[in-house]
Amino acid sequence: MSGLRPCSAETLREALELAWRANPTLNAQRANLGATAENLAKAKAGFHPRVSAAADLGLYRDSTKPSLDDCSRPFVGDTLTNAGCDPYTTKTTPRGAGVQFNQNLFDGFRTTNSVRQARSQISAAEATTRSVEQNTLLLAVTAYVDVLADTAIVSAAAKNVAALQDQLQQTKARHSYGDVTKTDVAQIETRLAAAQAQHSLAIANLEGDVAAYRRVIGIAPHHLQAPREVSALVPAGLEETVELSLAQNPAIHAARFGIDVAVLQTKIIRSELLPNVSLTGSVIRRYDISSSGDERLAGAVTGQVNIPLYDGGDVAARTRQSQFVSTQRRLEADSVRDEIRALAEKSWNQYQGARQRVAAAQVQTRAATIAVAGIRSEWQFGERTLREVLDAQQDAVNARINLVLAQRDLVVSSFTVAQATGRLNLDELAKFDLTAPQSGAFAIDRERISLKLWPRTGKGESRPASGSGCVTDCTAFASGWSLRGQAEPRVAENPTASREPPARPSLYDASARISAWRSAFPSKPMPGKSGMTM
Template sequence: MRFWLLCGAALAGTMVADTASADTLREALLQAYNVNPTLTGARARQRAIDEGVPIAKAEARPLVDSDVTFQQNYRGISPFQDNGRSISAGATASYPIYAGGRIKNSIRAADTRVSAGQADLLATEGAVFTETVAAYMDVIRDVSIVELNQNQVKVLETNLQASRDRFDVGDLTRTDVAQSEARLSDARSRLTVAESTLTTSRENYRRLVGLLPGMLEPPPPLPTLPQTPNEAVRIALDNNANLKASEENAKAAGYDVRTARASRLPSLSASTGVSYTDYLGTLDNVTGSAAGLNPKDAFTDSFFGLRARMPLYQGGGPAARIRQAQALQGQALEQVIEVERLVIADARSAFGRYMAALETIESSQQAVAANRLALEGTRAENSVGTRNVLDVLNAEQELLNSQVLLVTARREAYVAGFALLNAMGQAEMRDLGLDGGTLYDPIVNYKRVRNKAWDWSDDPAPTTQATRTATPEEDPRAQGPVTPPSN
């Protein structure tokens, strides 16, 4: 759903921003996608889940061991009575031929958990993007509210000065001046609260995006959303990543039950090996033979064998592990129902919030227009003496309240609309069509590691991908190297 390619439409009224130096929602989402620690951490977690497949496959591969032993023998317990010495080396290889389905099902479970983890990663993307959109819109809303309150303070300061001038000439009473002073003090306190709220929103934006916001552009319009809650639920049940992840986890739990059952079944393995022992010229001492009776001091041996194992009784452990796996499978199945309920509730509630916000926008626009007209009329009537100062102050406050409500409703509509996209599984990076570099593809790492069979193919030491937001003035670690603790 490439709605980011649509033309951005400026929000009307108080939400218009200076676009010459503005940040965009696309840039904010790209920045969050690349350096948000929740996302980068989720990718690292998924890479760890990927390693479950080669770990499970290792059980199906040959196992090769080697050993070297040096041994000095003594007569009795005296270290001075040499009874010979030897050095031996050997290598053995074993291979599982049949394990009752344990290895096969553990590989299937690991593969299925990779699919679940990939769905979880998409869900994390959607959640982070929804948070980022909300933070972006919070900043736009709070900037607008601060500007409205700043304008209100200026208007009330002008009103107060006019009231004092009219009081000086006897046109108004002291009560009128006091009412203007009280309303100005209230407006200043409201401005302080609005500025504090804006600071909180800016810091929340920085927490998610990694940078403080500049002048933010209005967001692009949302795509066409479902017309009914039932349609939204249907799309969500088909596409929601959390639901897909829970279904895959339940499937993996079923493979775990089969893996546990294999512990009661027979197994067959093959092994082979070779060994070499050298008595270093002391074989006669080791065997107690007369000197010179053993012409050879070095021996080589090799073997090949099959080992079949049929467990008869294991103290009830296998049955307990099977029951445990079955209970965990039951929990996973119940989790599917729980997530399904949550998806339905999220889709319906987001749809309801979106529709309510749209209706609030329409009514608020009418209220702003009506209150602006009422204020103009009240001021005109006050100038001819048919309205008092308190009437003007009340009309100004009513206009401010309706403007704030309109700004808030626009924020609520956009955030609820994007939350509905997320609930429907349409708020991940692949859906948004953001241009700005190569997308992270978890399948690439999965294909890279799934068939690795070399013991020394570890990766480089990890480094952080997310960016820090602490400044040098705030972070004592930025003042110089930290001295390591002494041993």
């Protein structure tokens, strides 16, 4: 933990390493593993003798005053009983020290079974720790990819909203001159409202992704680089995936060791019905026992046999209870095995489906881009309707979003297969490059997207220059795919108040980024000449 520093993870590998070191859930499980490991030392203590030492020190004082009769008879025969009838006092310091030991000779195999149970508990805790580690790494991958995917979706939605707002302004201007009808204005207003709803939903999803990223990895996302799938950890066939999962998944191992722990607990309880044999010894030395100067040394060795005869049915009841727990653990192990099998089959099929979806989405994106350009050109010559242009533009946006989601599912499903087969750990991942080329699906296209269809040009008329662009910068608030670290300027509430393009933000903090996206496209009503509101 001393090597951690409060920096921003840029690559997936750095994010995984940070989650592996600092995730509180994983560290709590590691602490639990350390506590469980001490059960072995506790169990082995039953084989060793128990030795204790004790010492005591006291003060004894005896003061005696003779009676008057004793004073009148100083001699009893030839013995002097009193001299002067003065009281006399006896003082001693009784003290002693001793050592005692107790050695277990036979306890009905309780200690032996306790040692075996402790080892099974440690193995189960180690397997559980590996399972929690895999779950944490998968959560980190999911959070990382979700931030990238939803950032790209927000970018696509923001470009769509900006382009439609620009087009709506131009359409209203043309409507004031009588070149278009209210229907044309209403069509764009409808598409703009839908685009704004899609944009708001994308921002809300991104906010949730940022919170999940911070919860799992521990920091806010910054400068994230696009990851790639770990295809090398995906078996070639479904049967091989299932076999590896059933053989290597740590959750199954933990469940099996849990069965061993429950079975051994039953044996430990049954050992209480067997005799116990022990050896006890002690050595004691004492001084001033009855008078000053006395001394005594004593030692003893005792063998003891304890045979239980009747306990009121307590051991039998606890034995039956433990047997039910063993049955429960076996059924739970079957359930875990079924869950892992289902996870392996599902994740492998999802990975194969995601590969096909990515390929299809790439074709869809290229075709949609070509269709938008062609339909826009045909519309300018009067061969297409405005609705066809808007449909084509929406198809292009949807194709882009489908590609992002397919790429996201491809990455996450590959790591899920690695988790199911028990190979999602930093040692395995260190063998592969986890960073994808910047030209991947998560890289946001910085080219301007414009729906500048007005004024329409007739056949033989010159067309606008290709670099004329939008009235406003359509990519100002979604120009990069990573989250930003600096505050960004907010634009005016009224989008018609200024035609100056907003300043391009630098690399960001999540909150400032989302705030800028929200302020860029306000949801306040904008009445138009058509009588409809946006």
